[in-house]
Amino acid sequence: MVNYLKESYNELRNHVTWTPLSEAQRLTVIVAAFSILLALAVWGIDSVFSKIIAYYFELIKS
Numbered sequence: 001m002v003n004y005l006k007e008s009y010n011e012l013r014n015h016v017t018w019t020p021l022s023e024a025q026r027l028t029v030i031v032a033a034f035s036i037l038l039a040l041a042v043w044g045i046d047s048v049f050s051k052i053i054a055y056y057f058e059l060i061k062s
Contacts, residue, residue: 019027
């Protein structure tokens with residue numbers, strides 16, 4: 001287990017190419033923006049379908 005941890009640390013330290021901070025921040029903003037847009041789209045579609053279903057059940061009651 002100790003050997004595995006040492007090798008993993010060595011791999012991360014010496015062989016992994018890390019994304020520059022400025023690029024990581026830019027990509028994080030893009031992902032957050034698309035996540036918000038997707039959430040708003042899902043909310044909008046859910047609202048429309050909810051109103052359609054409520055209207056349908058009102059028609060059935062009558």
